[in-house]
Amino acid sequence: MLWLLRGAAGIAASVVLLILLFLAVESWPALRQISAERFLADPSWNPGEGMYNLAPMLSGTLYAAGGALLLATPLGIASALFIAFYAPPHGASIYQHLVELLAGIPSVVYGFWGLTTLVPLINQLHPPGASLLAGILVLTLMILPTVALTAHAALLAVPADYLRGAAALGMSRWGMIQGIVLPSAKMGIVAGIILAAGRAIGETMAVLMVTGNVVQHAASLFNPIRTLAANIALEMPYAMGDHRAALFVSGLVLMLFVMALLGLAAWLGPNRDA
């Protein structure tokens, strides 16, 4: 049995390493022929004309994921606090189920809703509608349940003794949340946010459908952008040669990005009890 478990764990671990290796091998032709700084310094992303600037897509990915985190974090934590401390027990369980349902909706459905409802709405505000803002809003909806559910789990993990102690000291409910609950649940909440960030960075279909996919640095929320993940999904089926290898480079960059985030989470992990 032990060997079976070891084998299974070994397979899981080696799959990740193999994926990394595969990405490196596939992007090698591009890395060899196109110098690294060209991925940041070329005039534009036009693989058909031999220009491979990834920088606008890096910024697009960061803006979209960052914006979504800015919105989803306070909303998610607030809804977790609401479920844990304010909602009547029955209402809390209904609300909890709703949030779980939100987590289960497939991303294409969010994208479809965004394309047919959100984008025309934003278009009335400021054309063209397909924009960074639409991407941020759709991503917010998608990662909100991740933040809310992990934050709720972290709140539940706060020892009941702390809460009783706070009650015995006569602290107000908000005083208790602010002074005791949030500080002791902090690491769990942060881990949830990092998890959500990983999802926001990697999300593809929904983002592809609403952000307009124009390769440019966004000057405002209403500018269309293209994320790295959307770039791969959009062009991979039609790419060959250097173009294809350059797409694998963007996949590699994406993977390193998410690994750095996970590394950050792991680095924060040991300080959990501090």
Added chain:
Amino acid sequence: MRGMKIKSAVHYVIFIAALFVVAGWSRPGNAASQKLVLTGASTIAPLAGELARRFESLHPGVRVDVQTGGSARGVYDSRKGTADIGMVSRSLKPEEQDLQAHTIAWDGIGIILHASNPVASLSRQQIIDLYSGKIINWNAVGGRDARVTVVNKAEGRSTLELFLTYAKLKNSDIKSHVVIGDNSQGIKTVAGNPNAIGYVSIGAAEYEAGHGVPIKLMPLDGVAATVANVRNGTFPLSRPLNLVTRTLPEGLALEFIEFARSGQVHDLVEAQYFVPVSVLLH
């Protein structure tokens, strides 16, 4: 207890191994039947899929495998021999003359606007100016006072290449606001934005417009964008849908190509809103 578990693990491994063996045994049976692989243009793939189904029902024991990936892949795979037949939704380029092209149908590309857009026609120059960002407001071409949303195709699509040739533009000249993947995404984008301009396959657009989607097809150089005008050869932005092979086709590939060009599949071609070859006048 532990012994039991080891035993069950061993059973498990044997079971998996048995699965592999069975899978391996079933292989030769498949290899005995004939297989035809088609890869390439996403425009042709749905039609090729229908053709393949009918071809298979007429030739028991033959399997036709259709995979998409764009015209460029169709050229690449047929040249390398990975595919028996490549699907290419344009004429072959001068550097691709080593391949044999067999046209199975024609398709037109039409400019689409939102149905509520008052602009009734656009000259070729106006289209070029709209796409290269020289015109940014619809009032410059007789429309309402609103900013233009330019919808362009993603890199590598043959629809894009054909449009660029027509407009005599480079892709980096185009100032697009939305970049889309396939036809349906383009139609949805324009249907959801009263000030958008895009270009898609006429067949697909005519079908969607006929089913209540608020888009309209623009005439090009004074010729209405209809399947009928693609058929009589007057529409300027039309393209052949080709099956390509590395050498003169023979055997199963030849049979399939002849089948795809024959009158017995015209209903399938027309169901995809393409124009069958033999009906074309030029």
